[in-house]
Amino acid sequence: MAKKSKTAITPTREQDYPAWYQEVIKASDMAENSPVRGCMVIKPWGYAIWENIMHQMDAMFKQTGVKNAYFPLFIPLSYLEKEAEHVEGFAKECAVVTHHKLESDGEGGLKPAGKLTEPLIVRPTSETIIGESMARWTTSYRDLPILLNQWANVVRWEMRTRMFLRTSEFLWQEGHTAHATESEAKERTMLMLDIYTKFVEDSLAMPVIRGRKTVSERFPGADDTTCIEAMMQDKRALQAGTSHFLGQNFAKGSDIKFQNEEGTETFAWTTSWGVSTRMIGGMIMVHSDDDGLVLPPRIAPAHVVILPIFKKDEDRRTIMESAQGLKDALEEKQFHGRKIIVEIDDRDIGGARGWGWVKKGIPVRIELGPRDIEQNSVFMARRDNPSNQKQSIDREEFIDQITDILDNIQDSLFNRAVIRRKENTFEIDDKKEFYKLYQKSKGFNNGAFIMSHWCGSEKCEEKIKKDLSVTIRCIPFDSPTEEGRCICCDNPSSRRVLFAKAY
Amino acid sequence: MAKKSKTAITPTREQDYPAWYQEVIKASDMAENSPVRGCMVIKPWGYAIWENIMHQMDAMFKQTGVKNAYFPLFIPLSYLEKEAEHVEGFAKECAVVTHHKLESDGEGGLKPAGKLTEPLIVRPTSETIIGESMARWTTSYRDLPILLNQWANVVRWEMRTRMFLRTSEFLWQEGHTAHATESEAKERTMLMLDIYTKFVEDSLAMPVIRGRKTVSERFPGADDTTCIEAMMQDKRALQAGTSHFLGQNFAKGSDIKFQNEEGTETFAWTTSWGVSTRMIGGMIMVHSDDDGLVLPPRIAPAHVVILPIFKKDEDRRTIMESAQGLKDALEEKQFHGRKIIVEIDDRDIGGARGWGWVKKGIPVRIELGPRDIEQNSVFMARRDNPSNQKQSIDREEFIDQITDILDNIQDSLFNRAVIRRKENTFEIDDKKEFYKLYQKSKGFNNGAFIMSHWCGSEKCEEKIKKDLSVTIRCIPFDSPTEEGRCICCDNPSSRRVLFAKAY
Structure with a gap:
């Protein structure tokens, strides 16, 4: 028999940080490795976080005039051949489609058939294919700027994968813009980095350092790569987002030309910028502890879980009604543009129930038993409190203060990360x-x-x-x-x- | 010189319906064919419609307990080999990934390298890969039901493609559920068909006929395929959504087993259901006319466009201020859970400006000139009015009535389609x-x-x-x-x- 651990997650961060990371993901039911090499299955608890990320960032993009569009998954091989530097840096490890059908192999199995005349690459990023469209759409300076974003899956064949941090297929957004002037493209590059900074710091509670990459660390084909870098608990850095000023390099490769106001034909200036599901890996590594996931309230799939405590069977109805009343009262409130989301978990599984929610990182847990109802109070535990202390609090006071409590958790996570970074x-x-x-x-x-x-x-x-x-x-x-x-x-x-x- | 047409779209529906369809899409700037075989580029005006569809349907799914997740793009060939009937009906025409890198071909180009030991199929649908996960997640009846959905891209290699209606890559949602009992799975099948019906009729204003497919038209591997069918203006039918009761067929193929309440091991009952960007093709063909796209207000990317009329340069400031005031007043209002969205188009391009918005199908166009401002009125045209009549209406009255006007347009489009179907x-x-x-x-x-x-x-x-x-x-x-x-x-x-x- 294994010795009973004092923490919900084994091993702890100190014992084996990479193993702890995998275990936090597993214990929170966010995601799992799939049988498809290097690809993961993002389960509902993990995907809801990505939905919150998408929803919040998308609104920020749109406020700056960016519009969403969708471009093909496949890129013809010849497009990549045009972008030598880009391919060298990027597209060497990629999924290559060579056939377009399956046929019987004569032994009860199937084999590829219908060989394509030109192989297709599953997009590792879409500069080349979007550039081709922009070239068709751009004749005059009046057609500019073009401000596009797409939410999509991309594939980069990775040898060593780790859930969220590095997977062969991952989800991301990639923004692509084309401008008439260099200065406008540079402004856009910085504007998007500002949005990334604001989102990552305010919503993911991850403090970041903003700067530019050295020449050797730039995005292949970019004139300038700006980035935000966050410190994980093991003191390593994680690049949480990048915004690239591409100069006229891709415009020349894709032939994005226009007549400027003076009537001279000239190449456009382009940018691209992206963040991915990798951010979720960063969020896990910055905030989580030896009891599992810790979620910043602004990004949590649910804010509060109510755990009814039934001492006697006859209490059940009263307590469930009281729990539902509490849920309804809380869900009338808004927290940063979202309704507060409350779960009631009445499963009869003993201590595993509460620990399950600790491991899922839900910001606030409420125990509600007969005595709490008598006293018109609730028993509250905050997930940002590492000793898992619970406190009794007046029910109405709790309802009144819930947004403050959530804001306070959000701030404490951010501040803790700032202090940790300062100390290191x-x-x-x-x-x-x-x-x-x-x-x-x-x-x-x-x-x-x-x-x-x-x-x-x-x-x-x-x-x-x-x-x-x-x-x-x-x-x-x-x-x-x-x-x-x-x-x-x-x-x-x-x-x-x-x-x-x-x- | 071509003869000037009396309609904004050439050819008309009567002259050449398929060519008219392509022309409506082009003139509205919704999408275009991409250089990648069978794939289209969905441009912002088209993608915003898909975003509205996703947003509205997603909320309806979630209300029934469905949660979103994400599964791998690639399916190992061996998974398809297990599902003979399914493959026969589906997966024969698909994109096959056989290599995982590119290398120099020695002539300045690139060639596929790094052959995979097992080819991967780009998902044509995800029953097999999701089934594999469900099998791992299901031990006891307590693990059921599993109610999942994913918004994703899928690929089916199509020989003849048509934008939105049939493309090699398309966007869709695919729901997959597993249940402990047959009756529960059948109920879910019908529940999702009900949601599809409600959405397609209420939001896309497309009346549908609900029913089940014959055995030969069923989804490959399903015990029952239910569907909604809409009539296009050329009197052809378009299948707008399907919901499948899969019996225990896929559960047996994927080994989704559980212990029921009596302790007996048994196979789960599964369903799947999907709608795709094809719905947009249907919406175009049901409502649009010889002047271009006609959008049901509930799904339109924008509801109103204001076209300021400048007779003299010195009017510009007054008129733009008045236009902005009108926009602000309208945007304070909600229309079926969305803010009313208003565009102001002050481009100086003559009649092409108004016609551009007709072709984009925006529900309401407002002209605003010096005389309208004097009289505190606006000049309104409704897109559901085929003769493009405009009417002067009191400005405050217009603001007061905007949601009624939009509702009225929505209803008129639906009723027109019902009458057309009845007559045919x-x-x-x-x-x-x-x-x-x-x-x-x-x-x-x-x-x-x-x-x-x-x-x-x-x-x-x-x-x-x-x-x-x-x-x-x-x-x-x-x-x-x-x-x-x-x-x-x-x-x-x-x-x-x-x-x-x-x-």
């Missing part, structure tokens, strides 16, 4: 110290966010990556100009950059 | 008459809905299909029991069934 971010100017820190880092204590000087050479960047598996996550926008020496080669440098191990 | 539905008992009607039918006048007796034999069904390209669309639920003789073989029959040519 250092400026280092000594190479030995830098190397020592990362060399001894592993498991749950996987280093830190290090702000160090870098001379700007790819050689130094590459050396640190090779020696320590540490990359420059970004050149933070708010990193001030200051004199210093490169952490690797000791040459002069004018700015610190953000180093970390990364997912 | 006949009971025929004479075989010669039946044959004559369909033999002379073509183009815009493609026959009728014929209610005739049928003996129930596949032979007669097949003969009529072969002779006339006419199929039994369904055995309507409301077709009364009555004595008669089969329209084909003259054998006794107890019920009339619905014959038609179909899309």
Whole structure:
């Protein structure tokens, strides 16, 4: 017999962070690995989070004039051949459709038949196919800007997969815009990064560092890749979203041309930007604890669960009525544009019931027994409280304060993540110290966010990556100009950059 | 030079119905064919309609306890091999992924590489892959019912494609449920058909006939396929949605077993049900006219367009302010759970501006010039009015009545379609008459809905299909029991069934 653990999740974060992560997902019933290589099944509790993400971000996109559209799943091979740099960075590992039917193999099985004259690639991203459409739609500067987004599935053949973080098929949104001027395209790039920042910080309660990627870490074919980077509990970084200024590169590849106001034919300036189900992986790793998932209320599929306690069978009706009354009162309220959602769980399964909801990360649990009803109170536990303390609270007061309680949980999760990041971010100017820190880092204590000087050479960047598996996550926008020496080669440098191990 | 047409769309419905259909889509800017074989690009005006469909149906599904989830795009070949009947009917024409990377072909191009040990099929529908999950999730009757839906893309390799109606890739929802009892699964099958009926009639303003398919027209592997059938303006039928009772067939194929309350291991009973972007094709063909798209207000991306009329440049500011005020006043109102959406189009492009909105099918157009502002009135045209008459109406009255006006347009479109169907539905008992009607039918006048007796034999069904390209669309639920003789073989029959040519 295995020893009974004191935590709901085994192993704990400290014991084995990657295994803990998988276990949190399993115990919360969010998703599972499918028998299809590298693909996962997103179960209702996980998909509802993605629906909330889609719903909230979509409204933010639309407020800036972006419209949704839908482009084909398949990209002709010849389109990728036109974008050499892009393919080199991206499309080498992809799903290739070569046949369009099945026929009997003569042994009771099936085999591919109907070979295509040109293979089709399952989109790893849609720049090339959307570029082709934009080229057809753009004649004059009056046709610009084109501001499009699509919510879609994409496929990148991954060798090592991890649910939400890296799967061969994943869900995302990809925005694609075309503009008449360079400055307008650059503004759009930043505007979308601002939206990502606001959403990730406000709704997912994940503080992020904003900056631009180094040349070697850019999206293949981009002139500039901006990003937001979050710190996980194991001190690794996770890139939570990227917004690319593509210059005229894709416009030239796809022939997106227009007549400007002066009548001169010129190439458009394009951008692309995306976030994916990967964000959910980040959210899990930032907030969850050794008892399982912890959900920020703004993104939780449900906010409150009511657990009726039946001491005697004859109490059942009274208690269920009281529970339903509480649910109805709470569901009349709004929390950040959504109705408050309340579950009643009256299953008779003992302690597994309450622990089930702890592991699912629901923000507030309410126990409601005969005595609570007598006293017109409820017994409340907040999921952001790691010791799982419960408190008795007046029923009407609870109903009145529910939005404040949820806001307070949201804030406490965000603040906790900010503090954790602050405690694990250092400026280092000594190479030995830098190397020592990362060399001894592993498991749950996987280093830190290090702000160090870098001379700007790819050689130094590459050396640190090779020696320590540490990359420059970004050149933070708010990193001030200051004199210093490169952490690797000791040459002069004018700015610190953000180093970390990364997912 | 081509002769100037009196209609905004050339050709008209009477002249060439299929070409008219393509032209309506093009002129409304809903979608276009993509360079990828059989796939279309859904442009913002078309995709916004799909978003409205998703939003409204999704809420209806969820009210019945259905939850959304997401399953892999790819299905291993071996899964399909287990479902012989299903594959025979479905999966023969499908996209087959055989490789997982690209490499240089040595001539500057790319070629597929990394052959998969087992080919993967791009899902044509997800019964087999979802069945695999359900089998893992189901142990006891307590695990049932499982009520799932997914919004997804699917691929069926079609030889002849037509935008929205038949494309190789299309968007749809597919619901999949598993139940402990046969009766519960049958109830669910009908419940979902009820939802489809309500949505299609109330929101798309398309009257439908509800019934069940004959054995030969069933979904491959189903015990019963129920459907809704709508009449297009050319008198052909379009299947707008199907709900299948799958019996225990897929449960046996996928091994979805559970212990029932008596402790006996038994197979679950499953259902599946789906509607797709095809509905949009139906909506176009039911309501649109020779001036282009006509949109039912409940599904329209925008309800009202305001067209400011500037007689003099100095009017511009006053008129734009007045237009904005009107927009703001209208957008404070709700129409069937959505905010009323108003566009202001101040482009200086002459008559093309108004006609552009006619062709886009926006329900209400408002012209607003200096005289209207003086008189505190607006000049209104309703898109359901085929003669495009405009009327002057008091501004406040218009604001007060906007939801009534939209409701009235919605009703008029529905009623018009009901009348058209009534006028083109006949009971025929004479075989010669039946044959004559369909033999002379073509183009815009493609026959009728014929209610005739049928003996129930596949032979007669097949003969009529072969002779006339006419199929039994369904055995309507409301077709009364009555004595008669089969329209084909003259054998006794107890019920009339619905014959038609179909899309």
